[in-house]
Amino acid sequence: MKSVKVIIGICLVFLAINSCRKLEYLATLDEVVLSQQETQTDEVLSDVDIIADEAVNLNSNLLKSGTIDNSLYLSSCTMVTLNTQSSPQTLTLDFGTGCTGKDGKLRSGKILVTSVSFNTFPSVRMKTFDNYAVDGKSISGSIAKTILKDNINNVRTATIQEDITITLPNNEGTAHRVADFTRQYQLNALGVQDDNKIVSWGTFAFTRVSGVKVTKTVPTANPLVFSGACHHIVSGTVSFVTSTGHSWTIDFGDGTCDDKATLTIGTKSKVISIR
Numbered sequence: 480m481k482s483v484k485v486i487i488g489i490c491l492v493f494l495a496i497n498s499c500r501k502l503e504y505l506a507t508l509d510e511v512v513l514s515q516q517e518t519q520t521d522e523v524l525s526d527v528d529i530i531a532d533e534a535v536n537l538n539s540n541l542l543k544s545g546t547i548d549n550s551l552y553l554s555s556c557t558m559v560t561l562n563t564q565s566s567p568q569t570l571t572l573d574f575g576t577g578c579t580g581k582d583g584k585l586r587s588g589k590i591l592v593t594s595v596s597f598n599t600f601p602s603v604r605m606k607t608f609d610n611y612a613v614d615g616k617s618i619s620g621s622i623a624k625t626i627l628k629d630n631i632n633n634v635r636t637a638t639i640q641e642d643i644t645i646t647l648p649n650n651e652g653t654a655h656r657v658a659d660f661t662r663q664y665q666l667n668a669l670g671v672q673d674d675n676k677i678v679s680w681g682t683f684a685f686t687r688v689s690g691v692k693v694t695k696t697v698p699t700a701n702p703l704v705f706s707g708a709c710h711h712i713v714s715g716t717v718s719f720v721t722s723t724g725h726s727w728t729i730d731f732g733d734g735t736c737d738d739k740a741t742l743t744i745g746t747k748s749k750v751i752s753i754r
Contacts, residue, residue, distance in 0.1 A: 510727050511751050514719070514742060517685050517695060518729070518753045520645055520656055522712060523613055524622070525677050525705040526552070530580075531590060531606065532664070534559045534572055535597050551675075551707055552580045567593045574611075582710045586613045600628040600635075615648030624662075635664040658683040660697070675707035679715075692722035709736035711753075 530552045537550060538561040553559065556578035560571045570592040577587050588610035594602055606622040620643040627636050641658040660681020680702035683695040696718045697703050703715035713736055717729045730741040738754045 510719070510725060510744065511742060513687055513691075513693060513721075514727075514729050514740070514751065515753055516647070516654060516687060517656075517683075517693065517719075518712060518740070519616070520643075520654065520685070521679075521703065522705065522710075523616055523618065523645070524641065524643065525679075525712075526582075526584070526613060526710070527590060527606065527618070527622070528624075528662070529675070529677060529705075529707060530572065531570065531592050531604075534570060535561065535592075538570075550581060552582055554578060554580050557586075561597075563597070567595050568597055569593050570597065584614050584710075586611070588612055600626060602626045602628075617646040619644050619646075633665075637662050637664070655686040656683060663702075677705040677707070679703045679705070694720050703731065704734065706734075706736060711736065711738070 533550055533552055534557075537553070538559055553572075556575065557580070558571075558573040558575070560569075560573070562569045572590040572592075574586040574588060577585055579585050588608065590611055591607045591609060592604055594604040596602060597604070602625070604624045604626070606624070608618050608620070611618050620641070622643065623640045624637045625639075629635070639658070639660055639662050641656060643656045643658075644653055645656070646653045658681065660679055660683065663678040665676045665678060680697045680699045683697075685693040685695060687693060697715065698718075701716045703712050703717065705711070706713045712731050714734045715731050717731075718726070719728070720726045725744075727742060727744045730743070732739065732741070738752050739750055740753055741748055742751050
């Protein structure tokens with residue numbers, strides 16, 4: 480009888496350990512998925528921003544070589560219409576039923592941008608969407624952006640308010656993001672787009688598919704850097720806190736163009752794939 484009790488006790492301990500390990504694994508898995516979803520959202524919206532700016536520059540001769548051939552994103556299948564005679568001025572990027580950009584991403588639908596003036600700063604721009612999708616991710620909602628321009632350093636700084644819903648592919652559901660942050664456009668050499676960078680910092684509220692609310696904070700001291708040439712976030716740190724009490728950080732590295740980031744929960748860290 481004693482031996483039976485000992486065996487039962489060992490089994491209960493074993494089950495408890497396995498249960499704890501399972502819970503720890505699920506928590507880590509959940510944080511990885513959430514980090515991936517929010518990072519992909521960041522990159523999709525950075526894409527929208529840089530594509531719209533590229534279209535404005537190409538169609539208003541702000542670049543030294545203002546042709547599609549010299550673009551980083553726009554390909555010949557994108558129909559770009561810039562109307563500077565209307566009030567407000569309008570920019571329409573029409574990707575039709577499917578258009579693959581020079582970054583290899585498949586887009587469809589339209590990005591719509593309005594502004595009192597695209598070339599006078601400060602410039603206030605509003606973006607909306609008409610059945611827009613990129614690589615299966617559908618985007619709806621609005622983005623308001625106020626841009627200031629530093630001509631000496633060739634840098635533009637914008638305050639941005641987002642209210643965006645993203646529908647994920649493969650029946651993964653929808654996620655909602657509300658953000659208020661600062662984004663700096665480091666254009667570097669004029670007419671050379673592959674050295675362009677978008678640097679962002681601020682706070683983001685993200686409600687994921689499951690309904691869990693997430694607050695994301697990007698510090699000014701170590702902001703997110705989106706590389707125009709790489710088409711991805713290449714450096715910066717992010718801290719996450721969820722409505723269920725979980726917290727963790729993501730470090731995107733030293734600027735190397737890859738799909739890796741380091742996720743840290745408490746004292747434990749692991750390298751994850753973002754895409």
